[in-house]
Amino acid sequence: MNNAAASACIAGIGHTSIGARLERSAWSLQAESVRNAVADAGLSPNDVDGLITEPGYTQGVFDGITPHFLRLGAMLGLDPRYTYSEVIGGASCVAMVQRAAMAIAAGLCSVCVCVFGDALSTASGTWEQGRGDDAAFGLFGAPGIHALATQRHMALYGTLPEHLGAIAVSQRHHAGLTPHAQHRESLTMNDYLASRHIVEPLRLLDCCLISDGAGAVVVTSTERARDLPQPQVQLVGFGQAHNLSSLANPDYLTELPAKRSGASAFDMAGLQPADVDVAELYDCFTIVVLLQIEDYGFCAKGEGGAFVSDGNLGLTGALPTNTAGGLLSEGFGAGMFHIIEAVRQLRGECGARQVRDAEIALVSGHGLGMNTHATLLLQKV
Amino acid sequence: MTQPGSRAAGPPSTTERPLPRPDPVTQTFWKACDQHTLRYQHCPICEHDWLPASVVCPRCWSDETMWVEASGAGTVFTYAVYRRAYHPAFKPLIPYAVAVIELAEGPRLISNVVDVPVEEIHVGMEVRLTFIDAGTATLPVFRPAKAGE
Numbered sequence: 298m299n300n301a302a303a304s305a306c307i308a309g310i311g312h313t314s315i316g317a318r319l320e321r322s323a324w325s326l327q328a329e330s331v332r333n334a335v336a337d338a339g340l341s342p343n344d345v346d347g348l349i350t351e352p353g354y355t356q357g358v359f360d361g362i363t364p365h366f367l368r369l370g371a372m373l374g375l376d377p378r379y380t381y382s383e384v385i386g387g388a389s390c391v392a393m394v395q396r397a398a399m400a401i402a403a404g405l406c407s408v409c410v411c412v413f414g415d416a417l418s419t420a421s422g423t424w425e426q427g428r429g430d431d432a433a434f435g436l437f438g439a440p441g442i443h444a445l446a447t448q449r450h451m452a453l454y455g456t457l458p459e460h461l462g463a464i465a466v467s468q469r470h471h472a473g474l475t476p477h478a479q480h481r482e483s484l485t486m487n488d489y490l491a492s493r494h495i496v497e498p499l500r501l502l503d504c505c506l507i508s509d510g511a512g513a514v515v516v517t518s519t520e521r522a523r524d525l526p527q528p529q530v531q532l533v534g535f536g537q538a539h540n541l542s543s544l545a546n547p548d549y550l551t552e553l554p555a556k557r558s559g560a561s562a563f564d565m566a567g568l569q570p571a572d573v574d575v576a577e578l579y580d581c582f583t584i585v586v587l588l589q590i591e592d593y594g595f596c597a598k599g600e601g602g603a604f605v606s607d608g609n610l611g612l613t614g615a616l617p618t619n620t621a622g623g624l625l626s627e628g629f630g631a632g633m634f635h636i637i638e639a640v641r642q643l644r645g646e647c648g649a650r651q652v653r654d655a656e657i658a659l660v661s662g663h664g665l666g667m668n669t670h671a672t673l674l675l676q677k678v
Numbered sequence: 679m680t681q682p683g684s685r686a687a688g689p690p691s692t693t694e695r696p697l698p699r700p701d702p703v704t705q706t707f708w709k710a711c712d713q714h715t716l717r718y719q720h721c722p723i724c725e726h727d728w729l730p731a732s733v734v735c736p737r738c739w740s741d742e743t744m745w746v747e748a749s750g751a752g753t754v755f756t757y758a759v760y761r762r763a764y765h766p767a768f769k770p771l772i773p774y775a776v777a778v779i780e781l782a783e784g785p786r787l788i789s790n791v792v793d794v795p796v797e798e799i800h801v802g803m804e805v806r807l808t809f810i811d812a813g814t815a816t817l818p819v820f821r822p823a824k825a826g827e
Contacts, residue, residue: 427765430704431788432696433817436776437764444758445778452756452801497759497773497796544778544786545728545736550756 305398305532306522307675309338309515310637315479315628318418319509323355326511327369327414334513339526340408347379347409347516349396351389351631355420369412379406386664387579388537389413390632391671395535397516407517413633414511428666440504442666443582444496446550450584451498453551453599458498460602461583462489465502465625467610468580472622474650479506479628503583505624512633514640519678528644529678533657534568536561537671553585554670555592555661562659562672570594573674574655575642576616577635579663580623589661590616593672617652632662636673643677695767697815704731706745711816714809716748718785729785750807751782752820759796775799779820793821 311333313319313326327350335345352365365382379400383389390413397409427437436442450456466486472478484502492502522529538557543549563569570593578589587601595616596604610618621627621638628634639658641647660673700708707730710717720727721735722742728735735743757777763769775791777799791799792808805820806827 427696430698432765433698433812433815434776434788434790434819435695435760435765435768435771435774436788437760437768441758441760441764441776445756445776448758449756449778449801494759494761497761499758542736544730544788550778 304402304518305516306519307394307514307530307532307636307640308517308522308525308527309334309340310640311335311337312512312630312634312637313414313510315477315508315510315630317479317508319416321416321509323353323414323416323511324369324372326416326509327412328372330414330511330513331373331410331412334410334515337527338515338517340515342374344408345375345410346377347397347400347406348373348375348377349380349393349409349411350382351393351413351633352382352384353413353415353631354417355415377406379409385669385671387581387632388662388664388669388671390636391660391662391673392537394514394516394532394636394673395537395671398532398535401516401518407521409516410513411516412511412513413631415631416509417507417629418509439581439666440496440499443584444499446588446667447498447584449550450588454602456587456602458490459486460587460606461503462486463606464583464586464610465489468619468623469626471612471620471650472626475621475627478622478626479508480622480626499582505581506626506629508628508630510628510630512630512637514633514636530640530643531676531678532673533676534562534564534566534674535672536565539669541668543668549667551588552598553588553592553663553667555589555663555672558670558672559593562674566674568657568674572657573616573659575620575639575652575658576618577620577639577658577660578618579632579635579661580619580625581663583625585663586618589663593659612650612652620647620650620652635660639675643675694813695765697813703733707731708815710745711809711818714816716750716807716818717745718748718781718783719743720746727784729787748781748783748807751823752779752805752807754791754799754801754803754805755780755786756801757791757799777820779805790819791821792819
Protein backbone atom coordinates (compact mmCIF):
# COMPACT_ATOMS: atom_id res chain seq x y z
CA MET A 298 0.00 0.00 0.00
CA ASN A 299 1.33 3.37 -0.96
CA ASN A 300 -0.40 5.69 1.48
CA ALA A 301 0.16 7.57 4.71
CA ALA A 302 -1.89 5.14 6.74
CA ALA A 303 0.25 2.14 5.91
CA SER A 304 3.27 3.76 7.45
CA ALA A 305 1.76 4.43 10.89
CA CYS A 306 0.97 2.40 14.00
CA ILE A 307 -0.68 3.12 17.31
CA ALA A 308 2.17 2.16 19.59
CA GLY A 309 0.82 3.33 22.93
CA ILE A 310 -2.49 3.94 24.66
CA GLY A 311 -3.36 5.48 27.99
CA HIS A 312 -6.28 6.85 29.91
CA THR A 313 -7.29 8.03 33.35
CA SER A 314 -10.10 6.71 35.49
CA ILE A 315 -13.48 7.74 34.09
CA GLY A 316 -16.28 9.04 36.27
CA ALA A 317 -19.08 11.53 36.70
CA ARG A 318 -16.98 13.71 39.01
CA LEU A 319 -13.28 13.16 39.59
CA GLU A 320 -12.52 16.53 41.26
CA ARG A 321 -9.58 17.08 38.93
CA SER A 322 -8.86 19.63 36.25
CA ALA A 323 -9.05 18.68 32.59
CA TRP A 324 -5.34 19.54 32.34
CA SER A 325 -4.41 17.08 35.05
CA LEU A 326 -6.45 14.36 33.37
CA GLN A 327 -4.88 15.08 29.98
CA ALA A 328 -1.36 15.04 31.38
CA GLU A 329 -1.94 11.71 33.12
CA SER A 330 -3.33 10.10 29.97
CA VAL A 331 -0.37 11.37 27.92
CA ARG A 332 2.08 10.03 30.51
CA ASN A 333 0.32 6.65 30.50
CA ALA A 334 0.23 6.42 26.70
CA VAL A 335 3.90 7.33 26.28
CA ALA A 336 4.90 4.84 28.97
CA ASP A 337 2.71 2.17 27.35
CA ALA A 338 4.63 2.74 24.12
CA GLY A 339 7.94 2.22 25.95
CA LEU A 340 8.94 5.80 25.21
CA SER A 341 9.87 8.84 27.28
CA PRO A 342 8.85 12.51 27.11
CA ASN A 343 11.97 13.37 25.11
CA ASP A 344 10.85 11.05 22.31
CA VAL A 345 7.61 13.00 21.69
CA ASP A 346 7.94 15.41 18.76
CA GLY A 347 4.26 15.77 17.80
CA LEU A 348 1.27 16.90 19.86
CA ILE A 349 -2.32 16.99 18.59
CA THR A 350 -5.15 17.83 20.95
CA GLU A 351 -8.95 17.90 21.01
CA PRO A 352 -9.77 20.92 23.15
CA GLY A 353 -12.88 19.52 24.81
CA TYR A 354 -15.85 21.53 25.94
CA THR A 355 -14.45 23.24 29.01
CA GLN A 356 -11.33 24.51 27.29
CA GLY A 357 -10.98 25.43 23.60
CA VAL A 358 -9.52 28.85 22.98
CA PHE A 359 -8.35 30.89 25.96
CA ASP A 360 -8.31 34.66 26.32
CA GLY A 361 -9.63 34.81 22.76
CA ILE A 362 -6.28 33.95 21.26
CA THR A 363 -4.46 31.02 22.92
CA PRO A 364 -5.35 27.64 21.42
CA HIS A 365 -5.54 24.50 23.52
CA PHE A 366 -2.34 22.86 22.29
CA LEU A 367 -0.28 25.86 23.34
CA ARG A 368 -1.26 25.66 27.00
CA LEU A 369 -1.17 21.86 27.21
CA GLY A 370 2.16 21.77 25.37
CA ALA A 371 3.59 24.31 27.81
CA MET A 372 2.45 22.26 30.79
CA LEU A 373 4.00 19.12 29.28
CA GLY A 374 7.22 20.99 28.52
CA LEU A 375 7.05 20.06 24.85
CA ASP A 376 8.68 21.89 21.93
CA PRO A 377 7.37 19.57 19.19
CA ARG A 378 8.04 19.61 15.46
CA TYR A 379 4.30 19.43 14.79
CA THR A 380 1.22 20.53 16.73
CA TYR A 381 -2.46 21.27 16.23
CA SER A 382 -5.86 21.32 17.91
CA GLU A 383 -8.57 19.51 16.01
CA VAL A 384 -12.06 21.03 16.21
CA ILE A 385 -14.49 18.90 14.22
CA GLY A 386 -16.46 17.81 17.26
CA GLY A 387 -16.90 14.10 17.89
CA ALA A 388 -14.95 13.29 14.73
CA SER A 389 -11.85 15.03 16.10
CA CYS A 390 -10.19 12.10 17.89
CA VAL A 391 -10.23 9.86 14.82
CA ALA A 392 -9.16 12.84 12.71
CA MET A 393 -6.23 13.51 15.07
CA VAL A 394 -4.86 10.02 14.54
CA GLN A 395 -5.21 10.50 10.79
CA ARG A 396 -3.43 13.85 11.00
CA ALA A 397 -0.66 12.26 13.04
CA ALA A 398 -0.20 9.52 10.42
CA MET A 399 -0.04 12.09 7.63
CA ALA A 400 2.43 14.27 9.55
CA ILE A 401 4.63 11.24 10.20
CA ALA A 402 4.44 10.13 6.55
CA ALA A 403 5.42 13.65 5.48
CA GLY A 404 8.40 13.57 7.80
CA LEU A 405 7.09 16.37 10.00
CA CYS A 406 7.38 14.34 13.19
CA SER A 407 8.01 10.76 14.28
CA VAL A 408 6.27 10.21 17.64
CA CYS A 409 2.96 12.03 17.81
CA VAL A 410 0.75 12.09 20.90
CA CYS A 411 -2.99 12.59 20.35
CA VAL A 412 -4.98 13.51 23.45
CA PHE A 413 -8.51 14.31 24.54
CA GLY A 414 -9.52 15.00 28.10
CA ASP A 415 -12.18 16.95 29.85
CA ALA A 416 -13.76 17.57 33.21
CA LEU A 417 -17.36 17.96 32.11
CA SER A 418 -18.52 18.01 35.74
CA THR A 419 -17.03 21.50 35.88
CA ALA A 420 -18.61 22.67 32.61
CA SER A 421 -21.35 25.24 32.67
CA GLY A 422 -23.47 23.47 30.08
CA THR A 423 -21.96 24.73 26.85
CA TRP A 424 -23.70 21.87 25.04
CA GLU A 425 -27.01 23.45 26.05
CA GLN A 426 -26.48 26.48 23.87
CA GLY A 427 -28.38 26.79 20.65
CA ARG A 428 -26.60 27.16 17.35
CA GLY A 429 -27.17 30.57 15.83
CA ASP A 430 -30.73 31.68 15.17
CA ASP A 431 -32.19 28.18 15.60
CA ALA A 432 -32.21 28.74 19.37
CA ALA A 433 -35.09 31.18 18.90
CA PHE A 434 -37.25 28.16 18.08
CA GLY A 435 -36.04 26.26 21.11
CA LEU A 436 -33.61 24.00 19.26
CA PHE A 437 -30.92 23.45 21.87
CA GLY A 438 -28.21 20.94 22.41
CA ALA A 439 -27.15 17.84 20.58
CA PRO A 440 -30.25 15.84 21.64
CA GLY A 441 -32.53 18.09 19.56
CA ILE A 442 -30.84 17.56 16.20
CA HIS A 443 -30.49 13.82 16.86
CA ALA A 444 -34.15 13.59 17.88
CA LEU A 445 -35.06 15.17 14.54
CA ALA A 446 -32.98 12.49 12.82
CA THR A 447 -34.54 9.71 14.87
CA GLN A 448 -38.10 10.82 14.10
CA ARG A 449 -37.35 10.99 10.39
CA HIS A 450 -35.74 7.54 10.41
CA MET A 451 -38.73 6.13 12.31
CA ALA A 452 -41.15 7.63 9.80
CA LEU A 453 -39.26 6.40 6.74
CA TYR A 454 -38.23 2.94 7.94
CA GLY A 455 -40.42 1.98 10.88
CA THR A 456 -37.57 2.10 13.36
CA LEU A 457 -38.84 1.51 16.91
CA PRO A 458 -37.79 2.60 20.41
CA GLU A 459 -36.97 -1.07 21.08
CA HIS A 460 -34.38 -0.96 18.29
CA LEU A 461 -32.61 1.96 19.97
CA GLY A 462 -33.01 0.20 23.30
CA ALA A 463 -31.23 -2.88 21.96
CA ILE A 464 -28.15 -0.73 21.34
CA ALA A 465 -28.21 0.76 24.84
CA VAL A 466 -28.71 -2.65 26.47
CA SER A 467 -25.95 -4.34 24.45
CA GLN A 468 -23.43 -1.63 25.21
CA ARG A 469 -24.28 -1.64 28.91
CA HIS A 470 -23.64 -5.37 28.97
CA HIS A 471 -20.18 -4.74 27.51
CA ALA A 472 -19.55 -2.01 30.08
CA GLY A 473 -20.34 -4.54 32.80
CA LEU A 474 -17.31 -6.49 31.56
CA THR A 475 -15.13 -3.36 31.54
CA PRO A 476 -13.53 -2.58 34.90
CA HIS A 477 -13.00 1.14 34.21
CA ALA A 478 -16.49 1.83 32.75
CA GLN A 479 -18.57 4.59 34.35
CA HIS A 480 -21.85 2.64 34.31
CA ARG A 481 -21.46 -1.09 34.90
CA GLU A 482 -24.81 -1.84 36.54
CA SER A 483 -27.18 -3.97 34.47
CA LEU A 484 -29.71 -2.43 32.11
CA THR A 485 -32.79 -4.19 30.74
CA MET A 486 -35.07 -3.28 27.87
CA ASN A 487 -37.76 -2.45 30.44
CA ASP A 488 -35.36 -0.06 32.17
CA TYR A 489 -34.68 1.54 28.82
CA LEU A 490 -38.34 1.93 27.90
CA ALA A 491 -39.11 3.34 31.34
CA SER A 492 -36.46 6.05 31.06
CA ARG A 493 -37.90 9.52 30.56
CA HIS A 494 -37.99 11.33 27.27
CA ILE A 495 -35.50 14.18 26.95
CA VAL A 496 -36.28 15.32 23.45
CA GLU A 497 -38.80 12.86 22.10
CA PRO A 498 -38.29 10.34 20.58
CA LEU A 499 -34.95 10.24 22.47
CA ARG A 500 -34.92 9.03 26.06
CA LEU A 501 -32.34 9.67 28.74
CA LEU A 502 -30.80 6.26 28.04
CA ASP A 503 -30.36 7.11 24.36
CA CYS A 504 -27.92 9.85 25.38
CA CYS A 505 -24.21 9.59 26.09
CA LEU A 506 -22.81 10.03 29.56
CA ILE A 507 -21.26 13.20 30.88
CA SER A 508 -17.82 12.31 32.20
CA ASP A 509 -14.55 13.43 33.63
CA GLY A 510 -11.64 11.59 32.08
CA ALA A 511 -8.93 11.65 29.44
CA GLY A 512 -7.36 9.36 26.89
CA ALA A 513 -4.30 9.53 24.68
CA VAL A 514 -2.61 7.47 22.00
CA VAL A 515 0.92 7.49 20.59
CA VAL A 516 1.19 7.30 16.81
CA THR A 517 4.52 6.44 15.22
CA SER A 518 5.88 4.97 12.02
CA THR A 519 5.49 1.25 11.44
CA GLU A 520 9.26 1.03 11.21
CA ARG A 521 9.76 2.59 14.62
CA ALA A 522 6.87 0.61 16.15
CA ARG A 523 8.72 -2.62 15.35
CA ASP A 524 11.29 -1.76 18.00
CA LEU A 525 8.68 -0.89 20.65
CA PRO A 526 7.26 -3.29 23.24
CA GLN A 527 3.56 -3.44 22.33
CA PRO A 528 1.99 -5.70 19.69
CA GLN A 529 1.76 -3.72 16.48
CA VAL A 530 -1.58 -2.15 15.58
CA GLN A 531 -1.36 -0.56 12.18
CA LEU A 532 -3.54 2.08 10.52
CA VAL A 533 -4.56 0.48 7.25
CA GLY A 534 -7.23 2.86 6.05
CA PHE A 535 -8.90 6.11 6.91
CA GLY A 536 -11.26 8.67 5.53
CA GLN A 537 -13.37 11.69 6.31
CA ALA A 538 -16.55 13.13 4.89
CA HIS A 539 -18.64 16.05 6.03
CA ASN A 540 -22.10 17.38 5.42
CA LEU A 541 -21.87 21.13 5.66
CA SER A 542 -24.93 21.90 3.52
CA SER A 543 -27.09 20.42 6.29
CA LEU A 544 -30.78 21.14 5.75
CA ALA A 545 -30.32 21.56 2.00
CA ASN A 546 -29.23 17.92 1.81
CA PRO A 547 -32.34 15.73 1.62
CA ASP A 548 -30.59 12.85 3.39
CA TYR A 549 -28.95 15.05 6.02
CA LEU A 550 -30.90 13.55 8.93
CA THR A 551 -31.01 9.90 7.90
CA GLU A 552 -27.72 9.27 6.09
CA LEU A 553 -24.46 10.23 7.72
CA PRO A 554 -21.30 11.22 5.86
CA ALA A 555 -20.12 7.87 7.26
CA LYS A 556 -21.13 6.38 3.94
CA ARG A 557 -18.53 8.40 2.04
CA SER A 558 -15.96 8.41 4.83
CA GLY A 559 -16.21 4.62 5.12
CA ALA A 560 -15.84 4.16 1.38
CA SER A 561 -12.57 6.12 1.48
CA ALA A 562 -11.25 4.08 4.39
CA PHE A 563 -12.21 0.68 2.98
CA ASP A 564 -10.80 1.67 -0.40
CA MET A 565 -7.50 2.77 1.12
CA ALA A 566 -7.23 -0.45 3.11
CA GLY A 567 -8.41 -2.76 0.34
CA LEU A 568 -10.99 -4.12 2.80
CA GLN A 569 -14.76 -4.34 2.94
CA PRO A 570 -17.34 -4.19 5.74
CA ALA A 571 -17.45 -7.99 6.05
CA ASP A 572 -13.76 -7.94 7.05
CA VAL A 573 -14.42 -5.92 10.21
CA ASP A 574 -14.12 -7.98 13.40
CA VAL A 575 -14.81 -5.20 15.91
CA ALA A 576 -16.59 -1.87 15.47
CA GLU A 577 -16.11 1.03 17.83
CA LEU A 578 -18.77 3.41 16.55
CA TYR A 579 -19.27 6.92 17.85
CA ASP A 580 -22.41 6.84 19.94
CA CYS A 581 -23.35 10.23 21.32
CA PHE A 582 -26.90 8.89 20.83
CA THR A 583 -28.15 5.38 20.07
CA ILE A 584 -29.52 6.51 16.71
CA VAL A 585 -26.01 7.37 15.55
CA VAL A 586 -24.92 3.75 15.99
CA LEU A 587 -27.94 2.55 14.02
CA LEU A 588 -27.34 5.03 11.18
CA GLN A 589 -23.67 4.11 10.94
CA ILE A 590 -24.41 0.40 10.73
CA GLU A 591 -26.49 1.19 7.66
CA ASP A 592 -24.17 3.80 6.19
CA TYR A 593 -21.01 1.71 6.57
CA GLY A 594 -22.80 -1.05 4.70
CA PHE A 595 -23.16 -3.62 7.49
CA CYS A 596 -26.83 -3.80 6.46
CA ALA A 597 -29.08 -2.03 3.96
CA LYS A 598 -30.49 1.46 4.59
CA GLY A 599 -33.58 1.13 6.75
CA GLU A 600 -32.67 -2.30 8.11
CA GLY A 601 -30.56 -1.05 11.00
CA GLY A 602 -33.35 -1.63 13.50
CA ALA A 603 -33.67 -5.32 12.66
CA PHE A 604 -29.87 -5.71 12.56
CA VAL A 605 -29.25 -4.32 16.05
CA SER A 606 -32.12 -6.36 17.52
CA ASP A 607 -30.74 -9.70 16.37
CA GLY A 608 -27.85 -9.78 18.84
CA ASN A 609 -25.42 -8.76 16.13
CA LEU A 610 -23.78 -6.12 18.34
CA GLY A 611 -22.74 -8.61 21.05
CA LEU A 612 -19.23 -9.96 21.59
CA THR A 613 -20.03 -13.11 19.63
CA GLY A 614 -22.38 -11.39 17.16
CA ALA A 615 -21.83 -10.55 13.52
CA LEU A 616 -20.54 -7.08 14.42
CA PRO A 617 -19.30 -6.78 18.01
CA THR A 618 -19.85 -3.09 18.63
CA ASN A 619 -18.68 -0.68 21.33
CA THR A 620 -17.14 -3.50 23.27
CA ALA A 621 -16.27 -1.39 26.34
CA GLY A 622 -19.68 0.30 26.49
CA GLY A 623 -19.01 3.37 24.37
CA LEU A 624 -20.08 6.91 25.19
CA LEU A 625 -23.37 5.49 26.45
CA SER A 626 -21.88 3.41 29.27
CA GLU A 627 -18.05 3.43 29.35
CA GLY A 628 -17.90 7.20 29.54
CA PHE A 629 -17.64 10.32 27.41
CA GLY A 630 -14.22 10.34 25.78
CA ALA A 631 -15.18 12.22 22.60
CA GLY A 632 -14.09 9.14 20.63
CA MET A 633 -10.63 8.66 22.15
CA PHE A 634 -11.80 5.76 24.34
CA HIS A 635 -13.17 4.13 21.18
CA ILE A 636 -9.71 4.20 19.60
CA ILE A 637 -8.11 2.88 22.79
CA GLU A 638 -10.63 0.03 23.02
CA ALA A 639 -10.04 -0.93 19.38
CA VAL A 640 -6.29 -1.14 20.04
CA ARG A 641 -6.89 -3.23 23.15
CA GLN A 642 -9.14 -5.62 21.24
CA LEU A 643 -6.52 -6.04 18.51
CA ARG A 644 -3.79 -6.59 21.10
CA GLY A 645 -6.00 -9.20 22.77
CA GLU A 646 -5.97 -7.42 26.15
CA CYS A 647 -9.70 -7.31 26.82
CA GLY A 648 -10.24 -10.25 29.14
CA ALA A 649 -13.93 -11.05 29.65
CA ARG A 650 -14.97 -8.76 26.80
CA GLN A 651 -12.34 -9.91 24.31
CA VAL A 652 -13.69 -10.56 20.81
CA ARG A 653 -12.16 -13.81 19.58
CA ASP A 654 -9.59 -13.55 16.82
CA ALA A 655 -10.07 -9.80 16.41
CA GLU A 656 -7.74 -8.67 13.64
CA ILE A 657 -9.48 -5.72 12.00
CA ALA A 658 -11.25 -2.90 13.82
CA LEU A 659 -13.26 0.03 12.52
CA VAL A 660 -13.36 3.18 14.63
CA SER A 661 -15.55 6.15 13.80
CA GLY A 662 -16.11 9.71 14.91
CA HIS A 663 -19.22 11.82 14.32
CA GLY A 664 -19.60 15.42 15.31
CA LEU A 665 -21.08 18.90 15.38
CA GLY A 666 -24.68 17.80 15.12
CA MET A 667 -24.81 15.57 12.06
CA ASN A 668 -22.08 17.31 10.12
CA THR A 669 -18.64 15.75 10.46
CA HIS A 670 -17.41 12.19 10.19
CA ALA A 671 -14.10 10.34 10.28
CA THR A 672 -13.24 6.65 9.92
CA LEU A 673 -10.22 4.63 10.93
CA LEU A 674 -9.45 1.01 10.04
CA LEU A 675 -6.89 -0.69 12.27
CA GLN A 676 -5.26 -4.05 11.77
CA LYS A 677 -3.20 -6.31 13.98
CA VAL A 678 0.11 -6.88 12.23
CA MET B 679 -50.41 35.35 17.91
CA THR B 680 -49.69 31.90 19.23
CA GLN B 681 -46.92 30.71 21.46
CA PRO B 682 -45.01 27.64 20.36
CA GLY B 683 -46.36 24.86 22.49
CA SER B 684 -49.25 22.49 22.40
CA ARG B 685 -52.62 22.35 24.07
CA ALA B 686 -52.54 25.77 25.57
CA ALA B 687 -50.03 28.53 25.62
CA GLY B 688 -48.10 28.44 28.86
CA PRO B 689 -47.80 31.37 31.24
CA PRO B 690 -45.75 34.22 29.87
CA SER B 691 -42.08 33.57 30.20
CA THR B 692 -40.18 35.66 32.69
CA THR B 693 -36.90 35.04 30.91
CA GLU B 694 -36.42 36.21 27.37
CA ARG B 695 -35.75 33.54 24.82
CA PRO B 696 -32.63 33.78 22.65
CA LEU B 697 -33.51 35.97 19.70
CA PRO B 698 -32.26 35.91 16.14
CA ARG B 699 -29.25 38.12 15.57
CA PRO B 700 -29.64 39.32 12.00
CA ASP B 701 -26.36 39.93 10.22
CA PRO B 702 -25.68 41.25 6.71
CA VAL B 703 -26.36 37.76 5.32
CA THR B 704 -29.62 37.06 7.17
CA GLN B 705 -31.14 40.50 7.71
CA THR B 706 -33.38 40.34 4.62
CA PHE B 707 -34.93 37.12 5.94
CA TRP B 708 -35.61 38.56 9.39
CA LYS B 709 -36.86 41.94 8.11
CA ALA B 710 -39.37 40.09 5.94
CA CYS B 711 -40.53 38.14 8.99
CA ASP B 712 -41.12 41.43 10.81
CA GLN B 713 -43.54 42.22 7.96
CA HIS B 714 -45.13 38.76 8.23
CA THR B 715 -43.70 37.38 5.03
CA LEU B 716 -41.35 34.44 4.67
CA ARG B 717 -38.70 34.83 2.01
CA TYR B 718 -36.23 32.34 0.60
CA GLN B 719 -33.37 32.81 -1.84
CA HIS B 720 -33.50 32.03 -5.54
CA CYS B 721 -30.80 31.83 -8.21
CA PRO B 722 -31.95 33.09 -11.63
CA ILE B 723 -28.90 31.47 -13.23
CA CYS B 724 -29.46 27.85 -12.17
CA GLU B 725 -33.02 28.10 -10.74
CA HIS B 726 -31.97 26.80 -7.32
CA ASP B 727 -34.07 27.74 -4.26
CA TRP B 728 -32.69 27.61 -0.74
CA LEU B 729 -32.59 28.50 2.92
CA PRO B 730 -30.80 29.40 5.12
CA ALA B 731 -29.39 32.55 3.58
CA SER B 732 -26.12 32.50 1.70
CA VAL B 733 -23.90 35.11 0.05
CA VAL B 734 -23.85 33.14 -3.20
CA CYS B 735 -25.98 30.44 -4.77
CA PRO B 736 -24.85 27.28 -2.91
CA ARG B 737 -25.21 25.29 -6.15
CA CYS B 738 -23.56 27.39 -8.90
CA TRP B 739 -21.84 30.07 -6.74
CA SER B 740 -23.47 32.86 -8.69
CA ASP B 741 -23.70 36.28 -7.00
CA GLU B 742 -27.05 36.98 -8.64
CA THR B 743 -29.19 35.78 -5.78
CA MET B 744 -32.66 37.18 -5.19
CA TRP B 745 -35.26 36.94 -2.43
CA VAL B 746 -38.65 35.41 -3.21
CA GLU B 747 -41.76 35.33 -1.03
CA ALA B 748 -42.85 31.84 0.01
CA SER B 749 -46.48 30.77 -0.35
CA GLY B 750 -46.50 29.66 3.27
CA ALA B 751 -47.48 26.08 2.44
CA GLY B 752 -45.23 23.29 3.65
CA THR B 753 -44.94 19.88 5.20
CA VAL B 754 -43.32 18.55 8.36
CA PHE B 755 -40.05 16.94 7.19
CA THR B 756 -39.34 15.83 10.76
CA TYR B 757 -39.90 17.05 14.30
CA ALA B 758 -38.81 16.58 17.89
CA VAL B 759 -40.74 17.20 21.09
CA TYR B 760 -38.85 18.87 23.91
CA ARG B 761 -39.77 17.35 27.26
CA ARG B 762 -37.08 19.23 29.13
CA ALA B 763 -36.08 22.85 28.91
CA TYR B 764 -32.50 23.66 27.98
CA HIS B 765 -33.24 27.35 28.45
CA PRO B 766 -35.47 28.89 31.15
CA ALA B 767 -37.55 30.81 28.59
CA PHE B 768 -38.83 27.54 27.16
CA LYS B 769 -39.79 25.95 30.48
CA PRO B 770 -43.42 27.15 30.35
CA LEU B 771 -43.71 25.93 26.76
CA ILE B 772 -42.89 22.26 27.39
CA PRO B 773 -43.81 20.08 25.61
CA TYR B 774 -43.05 22.03 22.45
CA ALA B 775 -42.25 20.83 18.96
CA VAL B 776 -39.21 21.89 16.97
CA ALA B 777 -39.56 20.88 13.35
CA VAL B 778 -37.81 20.90 10.03
CA ILE B 779 -40.38 22.32 7.62
CA GLU B 780 -40.07 21.68 3.90
CA LEU B 781 -41.64 24.58 2.03
CA ALA B 782 -43.79 23.82 -1.01
CA GLU B 783 -41.09 25.61 -3.03
CA GLY B 784 -38.38 23.24 -1.73
CA PRO B 785 -36.24 25.05 0.85
CA ARG B 786 -36.24 23.72 4.42
CA LEU B 787 -36.03 25.61 7.69
CA ILE B 788 -35.98 25.01 11.41
CA SER B 789 -39.23 26.19 12.99
CA ASN B 790 -42.01 25.22 15.40
CA VAL B 791 -45.32 23.46 14.85
CA VAL B 792 -47.97 25.29 16.88
CA ASP B 793 -51.72 25.21 17.54
CA VAL B 794 -51.86 21.42 17.76
CA PRO B 795 -51.24 18.86 20.52
CA VAL B 796 -47.73 17.51 20.03
CA GLU B 797 -49.15 13.97 19.87
CA GLU B 798 -50.94 14.85 16.61
CA ILE B 799 -47.86 16.07 14.77
CA HIS B 800 -46.48 13.65 12.20
CA VAL B 801 -43.88 13.52 9.44
CA GLY B 802 -45.53 14.58 6.20
CA MET B 803 -48.18 16.70 7.95
CA GLU B 804 -49.44 19.61 5.85
CA VAL B 805 -48.74 22.92 7.57
CA ARG B 806 -49.19 26.62 6.92
CA LEU B 807 -47.12 29.63 7.88
CA THR B 808 -48.01 31.89 10.77
CA PHE B 809 -45.96 34.25 12.91
CA ILE B 810 -45.31 34.72 16.60
CA ASP B 811 -44.05 37.74 18.43
CA ALA B 812 -40.97 37.06 20.49
CA GLY B 813 -40.02 40.37 22.03
CA THR B 814 -38.28 42.45 19.40
CA ALA B 815 -38.31 39.64 16.81
CA THR B 816 -41.02 37.99 14.75
CA LEU B 817 -40.59 34.27 14.21
CA PRO B 818 -42.03 32.24 11.33
CA VAL B 819 -43.79 29.12 12.68
CA PHE B 820 -46.27 26.65 11.24
CA ARG B 821 -49.76 25.44 12.17
CA PRO B 822 -51.69 22.49 10.73
CA ALA B 823 -53.31 23.20 7.35
CA LYS B 824 -57.09 23.33 7.47
CA ALA B 825 -59.25 21.10 5.27
CA GLY B 826 -59.20 22.39 1.71
CA GLU B 827 -56.47 24.91 2.47
